[in-house]
Amino acid sequence: MNDGFCVIGLERVAGHFRSLRPLPRHGYAWMRFPYQRADKVAFDFRATLAVPPHTEDRGTANDRKVGFVSESELVSSLKQAEVAASVKDMYGCDAHMSRRGGDAVFVMPADAKRSICGCEVESIRFVFHFYPKIRVSVALKSGERLESLPLVDADWSEFIAVLAEQVEGQTRIRSRLEELFGSLVYSQIRSSPLRFARIGLSRPDRDGFCWFMLDSLFPLPKKSWLE
């Protein structure tokens, strides 16, 4: 959840897909990543020591675009990568509730087998309570809920930032965003056949906790929803 883009890609492995996280030369986040979601990007891989649970980390160099796929192709591919029907199966371990008063959940790095997983979403709610920080609640098809997920999806974050810029008066931003999502956005998500989420794990914080985050939400937001 630091500055920059955390990039996740898919590589084809024996008839299905596997997530990998291309890393820049330094650090984990790309300060500049000149590609769009659903672009096909080729990399040369460098030797990297991936530390659990971020087993998908791959050092990269020489990135270049080689094509792109549609949003529906992307979601279809993501569904062939890591998916789970329950919270426990997401990372192969139990989740723990926050000890700080909120409802966010985390895993211990040594317990988790991976750091990214897809899931079918029953319903979703954005929480603008602490705007500009945005949290998301997700109800899974399994009947479980994930609360207070930090939104780190770049497309959705940008969509919300553009919306917020159009709101007059700082004090109204939160309520106005809630109204706009209630009237224009949730219905689009609900009715989309692409509805799918990818939940990621943050790097361990100083307590050693890896927090659940909303990495990607499909459908991707469209400007046309606001017209």
Next chain:
Amino acid sequence: MSLSDPEYLRIRKLVEQCVRTALPAGELLPEEDSDWIESGALDSMAHVEVLLGIESACSLPGLFGRCGAAPPVTTRKAAEIVMHALSAGIKCDSERTESTGLKSEAPLGIGVFTGWGTALGSECVPIERVEQECHLSTGSLATRTGIESVRRVSREEDELHLAKTAAECAFEKAEISAESVDWIIATSESFLGFPSLAASLHTALLASSACRLLDIGGACVGLLNCFAVAKALFADPGVGCILITSVDVHSRRLVSDGVPAEFAGLFGDGAAAFVLRRSTPMARIEGYSIGTSIGSCCGTFSSALRIGIGADTSVTVDFDGAALARAAADRMERTICDLERVCGSARESVSAFVLHQPNPRLVDTMRHRANIPVEKIPIVGKTCGNLGSSTCGVALCMALDQEVRKPRSARGPILMAAVSPGMLWGGTVLN
């Protein structure tokens, strides 16, 4: 507002308690005007969690979303927002009272515990026998859970029998008859038929024809749900007396093939009942009354325990014991902390902690984590097993029996906390 204002100091302390939850052990609290994030005390994740914790501790959900400006990043700013909201809230309440003509001579009523009673299954079954019956290795339940025996109903006993017996004990202590009761509120996780438990109890107790009935769910949190509802019902000046009953007979329900033996073996049969009578806040109350209650559902852990009932009434249980135990202990500990903040009483001043007791080992874990002296937790699970919705009820009766012997000035609040599948959680303060 001045820095020496006692109310401000109280709120600042509360804010600091919440900030401390996100600091590594031994790290000093940030200064009052120090930016939590810039100073490195909190990261982005912890910032939001701490703000949610402050809202929860002050019973002001959504507070920082309504305050207009950006969420606070200093202790002073957070405390000021809370203080402002609390004083504005008091003003709002008084305006509403005047405008709606509620400024009546008689203040709103509260329910006071005047009677209570329990009824346990009449058979006391040693855990070794349970292990044999369940084809479990010797000592497996005893060692893992700390349960020494479970209570089971005899052939002649059932939910209604236990509930009626407990209710009659409560009536006797309260020195009233069933005719005085305006509402019967009942909860059970094992009584599934109709007429419902409340209706069956109404008939069995020969309660008055004006007595109203309510069945409430929530499984192990069911009794706390009943208390929350009873407290609200006393806002009606026409309500003078409420009977609350919880009962479960697990031994007849958890016998299907779909129920793992190591799960079924933990449960016992029992009931508890409480009579609450109207008093007023101005009256010199001798008994305990229902204070603040908190609760919700933590759906993240809902898959740790799922119980289904098939078309043929067979029960299926899907549970992950380790995950359930850990999530339950975490949630119970947090509920105790939240209750402590909400009621404004430090846990040292609490007279008794009435906790749901899935098993004695788990209670021990919770006790150590929450730093509660053993004598302040009435233990039910060790000799009775998990009584479901009645675990808290039987424990509360034990606590009330103990407290009623003390002079009024020596009694502290009683804190109740429970969790149940969902994961539902609830907490109630009895003052």
